[in-house]
Amino acid sequence: xxxxxRAQRIQxxxxxxxxxxxxxxxxxxxxxxxxxxxxxxxxxxxxxxVSEVMSNAxxxxxxxxxxxxxxxxxxxxxxxxxxxxxxxxxxxxxxxxNSWLRGFEVFVACRFKDLDExxxxxxxxxxxxxxxxxxxxxxxxDLPVSDDDLQGEVIRLELPARHMYIAxxxxxxxxxxxxxxxxxxxxxxxxxAADEVFSNAFEHGSPSYGGNKIxxxxxxxxxxxxxxxxxxxxxxFDVTRYQDTLAVDETQxxxxxxxxxxxxxxxxxxxEQGMYTEISFQKNRKSRGHESDGRSEPRTDS
Amino acid sequence: xxxxxxFQVREQIDPPAFIFELEGTIDSERSLEKLTHYLTGSxxxxxxxxxxxxxxxxxxxxxxxxxxxxxxxxNGKTIYFVDLSDKVRAVILPMGGAQVLNLLHDEEAxxxxxxxxxx
Numbered sequence: 001x002x003x004x005x006r007a008q009r010i011q012x013x014x015x016x017x018x019x020x021x022x023x024x025x026x027x028x029x030x031x032x033x034x035x036x037x038x039x040x041x042x043x044x045x046x047x048x049x050v051s052e053v054m055s056n057a058x059x060x061x062x063x064x065x066x067x068x069x070x071x072x073x074x075x076x077x078x079x080x081x082x083x084x085x086x087x088x089x090x091x092x093x094x095x096x097x098n099s100w101l102r103g104f105e106v107f108v109a110c111r112f113k114d115l116d117e118x119x120x121x122x123x124x125x126x127x128x129x130x131x132x133x134x135x136x137x138x139x140x141x142d143l144p145v146s147d148d149d150l151q152g153e154v155i156r157l158e159l160p161a162r163h164m165y166i167a168x169x170x171x172x173x174x175x176x177x178x179x180x181x182x183x184x185x186x187x188x189x190x191x192x193a194a195d196e197v198f199s200n201a202f203e204h205g206s207p208s209y210g211g212n213k214i215x216x217x218x219x220x221x222x223x224x225x226x227x228x229x230x231x232x233x234x235x236x237f238d239v240t241r242y243q244d245t246l247a248v249d250e251t252q253x254x255x256x257x258x259x260x261x262x263x264x265x266x267x268x269x270x271x272e273q274g275m276y277t278e279i280s281f282q283k284n285r286k287s288r289g290h291e292s293d294g295r296s297e298p299r300t301d302s
Numbered sequence: 303x304x305x306x307x308x309f310q311v312r313e314q315i316d317p318p319a320f321i322f323e324l325e326g327t328i329d330s331e332r333s334l335e336k337l338t339h340y341l342t343g344s345x346x347x348x349x350x351x352x353x354x355x356x357x358x359x360x361x362x363x364x365x366x367x368x369x370x371x372x373x374x375x376x377n378g379k380t381i382y383f384v385d386l387s388d389k390v391r392a393v394i395l396p397m398g399g400a401q402v403l404n405l406l407h408d409e410e411a412x413x414x415x416x417x418x419x420x421x
Contacts, residue, residue, distance in 0.1 A: 167327075188389055189392075192393060195329070195361075199360065255361065256361025259396060262396045
């Protein structure tokens, strides 16, 4: 069984009005929606960012500053659907990306907090209508799930399933990423993602003192880095819990696997029950899926 | 399991608080074991955890921080987490840390909050 753990997203542009508690109003446009309608990526106009940045007197803008500026902010959003009436929704900002290609432009990933059942159905129906009419399409994600798809330099590792090797593995991946040209920021993201997949194999795929091994295969090429980590247990787990990359549970917390969605360009699970579970992720040197719309990799290192 | 986290503690008289300076990585289930014991046994209500020298936190470490905070709350204590490095912040925020932990910019901000609590 192979699963793409990214929620299916569609490129649906809906005008959106964003209201702050202080009375400020901004206009934006959604870039894409999850098909469940629970979350959306908002593309905000230039003045939105510039006024925010000016009011906070940031001389130099970088991703962390933008992120801290928007993080945990809650906006009221008014979705202007063609034939559907949805009252204002409170959305919480869960991720911010900025574009360096076309001047100041910000993409705010948000989750609708108070989308009730009937409004959710309205939104979902609108999304379905748009899909059926062919007006919008899915945001396609390449799935490099076959070994044949991946070319480049390959490093194979086999490590004992012991906790101490988590740190070895993540540090190795970070150093390798730097050495093959990733920025410090992206090498760190690879480190965190590598930690999560190896930890997952250790915790869920390796019985205590079972003498298990964890196998890893790292492929580097012109596109970026692909990391696969395989345990020897093959215990299936509920992948649907992690499908919506923006979802949080009722305690407002997310699992480590959500970090994979946050820090990589895609991640996948393959299970042969009783044999192995393999989690892999891809980190691109440049986000291919986002190039066309101006979103670029956040730059944090000068 | 290797624990690569150590801490030093300072006592603040006015406003009363313990200030813990943590150093190392928080990446395993036992990373905060000693700190939890120390904190639950302390006679002060307010505690500040300075994370400036924490080099790395993973999702397991984040869970430990939340658990520590939950334990403190259950015991009628408050923890303020201050001075997070960019890399620690990069992991904690996407995990929902701002919703479940008292994250503040620095020690002064935390002391000011504590002072207000006593005002």
